[in-house]
Amino acid sequence: METSIEVNADTAILSTPRFEARMLCIIAGPLIAAYLAEAAILLTTKSIVGKLGYKELASVGLAGDFGLEIAFVFIGVLSVVGVLVAQADGAGNKADAGNAARQGFIVSLLLGIPMTLLVANLDLILALTGQDPEVIALMGSYLVPFSLGMIPLLWFFILRTFVASLAKTGAVMVISIIAIGLNYILCKTLVEGLFGFPALGIAGAGWSMSLVSVFMFLALLAYTYMTPTFRGYGLFRGRLVFDPKTCKQIFYLGLPVAGIVILEAGLFAATSILSGVLGAIPLATYQVIIAWVGIAFMTAHGIAEAGMIRVAHGIGRGSMPAARQAGLLTFAMGIGLLLILTAIPLNFPEPLVKIFLEPNDPGFPAVLELTTRLLILAAFFQIFDGLQVMASLALRGLKDTLVPLYLATIGYWVFGVAGGWYLAFPLGLGVDGLWWGMAVGLTVTGSLLALRFLILTSAKPN
Secondary structure, eight states: OOOOOOOTTTTSOOOOHHHHHHHHHHHHHHHHHHHHHHHHHHHHHHHHHTTTTTHHHHHHHHHHHHHHHHHHHHHHHHHHHHHHHHHHHHHHHHHHHHHHHHHHHHHHHHHHHHHHHHHHHHHHGGGGGTTHHHHHHHHHHHHHHHHHHHHHHHHHHHHHHHHHHHHHHHHHHHHHHHHHHHHHHHHHHHHHTTTOOOOOOHHHHHOOOOOHHHHHHHHHHHHHOGGGGGGEEEEEEHSSSOOOOHHHHHHHHHHHHHHEEEHHHHHHHHHHHHHHHHHHHHHHHHHHHHHHHHHHHHHHHHHHHHHHHHHHHHHHHOOHHHHHHHHHHHHHHHHHHHHHHHHHHOOOHHHHHHSSTTTTTTTHHHHHHHHHHHHHHHHHHHHHHHHHHHHHHHHHOOOOOOHHHHHIIIIIIIIIIHHHHHHTSSSSOOOHHHHHHHHHHHHHHHHHHHHHHHHHSSOOOO
């Protein structure tokens, strides 16, 4: 059963911290579960493919990670839909909230077509980065079926951000959890050729990911359509009519967000590519570690999305103190949870590697040794990775997206990418230097964005 708490404009402008924390938990709890479920889908896909060999793992991991990073860039533009819905709902304007979501579907279709083409041809792009030719040759059969799930993925995100903005996230969690089992069955069946199906190898993993994206969209669409709570918003009222003003606002606010996502994705992508330049073992190690970092990040992102919604809701109510309180509570809750999660990578490196590689795999000892060493650093920077996403989304709730783009450029690329490259190659630290650069980049970015939020929300109204 879902819980929904409504705040009327005529109530106290500033809620108690206990009430605000409760609202954050109501929204964030199911979102965290949903994000972890999505991470589990990627994890099961990689673990099944990893049984084929470490080069297959490196290939699908590199292609899948880059494909999803591209998707996250486009999702960054669409995330503004959630801000518009939350602010309109906070102001008591259901019609505008529903219209923002409807326009999100139109924008997502416009973005989805070039995104699909880009993902389908990623192997041609990655071939220019100096990767192992065998790794590149393997990924082509995965990318084409994988790319067909991009538009359904964007449509699912629009529905998810709509229901989350209205504090009705339970169905998202349930659908995402069901998707884990569905992906496991489909992926194992299509990759290994079970139940009379032909063994498609890594191509089967691509088909599985796309089919699961279609399922998630259709399931959430059915839930939204059948739930009476959403009928007053006009989400399914008549035909989709293009609203230039709202679409322009989505692009105006969303493009800087996409820029931030590109910069962040570029930090991880550069580390992945440079790891591949150093060899298949560093690249496979990157896939293992990033799987854990991704789990911590998804946890922080669930809290961050809830914080963005509550910050935007406070702005919609006309209360900057409410927005500030929501943001600060988000930071405190998120950092506290991430500190607890550091215990896992510090104590269980070998089980983590065994998820992806068999102990008798020739690359297992080298991957385990490198993973054990680098997980210590990963446990530290996952806290600042969480802080940067929480601060970025809190600023997004204020409709502040341009200055964060500049701050992210400094943190991610000057300190992260350039610093990591300098440590790895000119200074000869190798893969350790790459990860140190990423850690410094995330620390600087998270600190700058959090400071920006504190400055903006401390300003007195004119």
